[in-house]
Amino acid sequence: MLDLKFVRSNPEAVREGMRKKRVEVPLDELLELDEKRRSELFEVEQLKNERNQNSKEVAERKKAGLDASDLIERTRQISKEIKERDEEIARLDQRIQEILLAIPNIPDASVPEGDDDQDNVEVSKWGEPTQFDFEPLAHWDLGVNLDILDFERAVKISKSRFVVDKGLGARLERALINFMLDLHTSEHGYTEVFPPVLVNGDSMTGTGQLPKFAEDMFKCEGYDLYLAPTAEVPVTNLHRDEILDPDQLPIYYCAYTPCFRAEAGAAGRDTRGLIRVHQFNKVELVKFVRPETSFDELEKLVADAEKVLQLLELPYRKVLICTGDMGFSNAKQYDLEVWMPSYGRYVEISSCSNFTDYQARRANIRFRPEPGAKPEFVHTLNGSGLAVGRTAAAVIENYQQADGTIRVPKVLQKYMGTDVIKLDRQGQLIGI
């Protein structure tokens, strides 16, 4: 969330940020409530001071063997009033928090202003869209033909928007996960973590999913536990309510987890294939850094994610997301989009963001710049490195051959144990 003190002293900057992000927030109400809360607080604190002084005097009188009953009676009344006014302040606090939690992060000045994805800016492009001298198939057809993806049975055991990976399809998924983790841990300096994927409400609030986006995720009935929509949630919350040692910074984590999304508002969109499913795998990159370095760290993080696509030799482009299209908690966001032949366009495969101190304030993650200095909020960043299901789809489609088989990218061959995915004459997968 934003710093209330910042909002108080820079309301116009906040208003401008909200306008750029194309959201409406009750800023005037917030400022009014804040003003009211502070004056109430001042008054009740004076009463508390009086109560505390009186209590001390009671102790002194009793010690001296004097009567204190008049003072006790008076203080009893003060305590009663304190209780009532504390309740009023608690109500104000609650409403202030509610509004504050619903205010998104302010976009960085370097972010282009725009309404939606039409206004995003292509920053760079790697490779060219794959050319075929035959009619290419979509991954949902190729995968079913090769018996490596099974959508029908997934519907039976769960519902629509689920998939079963089978044979070399399952192995491709596992190969991609291992390849990505190996790359980020051994080449890019990330520490691997394997966190819980059931996370509590505090964690969801810490990274900004709650309270505003409750309908986007799955909740466990009867528990304060949610299926994490991304490893960003458990991994960022690793350091919730901590004061980090500055020598630790920057901290780089990468994590493979399954991710779960309700896709409530996406009915009818991307209904086929692996692009939009309720459960998918992802390797996530998360950073905790000193504030002054966070925008440089974002560039490095994006480069780390790009490296995956380059090594897989998949054509992609890098897009700077405009103010109206970026995420709720982000100050700056790049998306990587991979060429997807079935869509005839580039499709998002990674989203990399600098959250500045927005998540750190919500999750109370700080560091002490110098011994004895006041703690400051760190900056947090994260990005997909990459979404595994969509990567598998991109591999299947971009590496398909005229005979319906799929070449295996060079870097995956040692993980796959084969250089091609195909069926033998009996319709069995071969090459394992």
Place this chain on the structure above:
RNA sequence: GGAGGGGUGGCUGAGUGGUCGAAAGCGCUCGCCUCGAAAGCGAGUAGGUGGGUAGUCCCCGCCUCGUGGGUUCGAAUCCCACCCUCUCCGCCA
């Protein structure tokens, strides 16, 4: 799931109704000492928040001893609920 013990500052740990945001030790910071270092000596060292101020220095107040309620003039201390943790028993991949 059952029985019992316990959650105090960066760490260890004392504190069972008032003078306790909290002894002592460790750690850390600064100073003295030293050619330098160690040892020793001295001082300092929780977080949040409101106000004095335009201010991260300073001054005053308020809140916080797992969390939330309650009793009381007054709660780290007493009562209730919940969370976490340790030991034993049961169950279990």
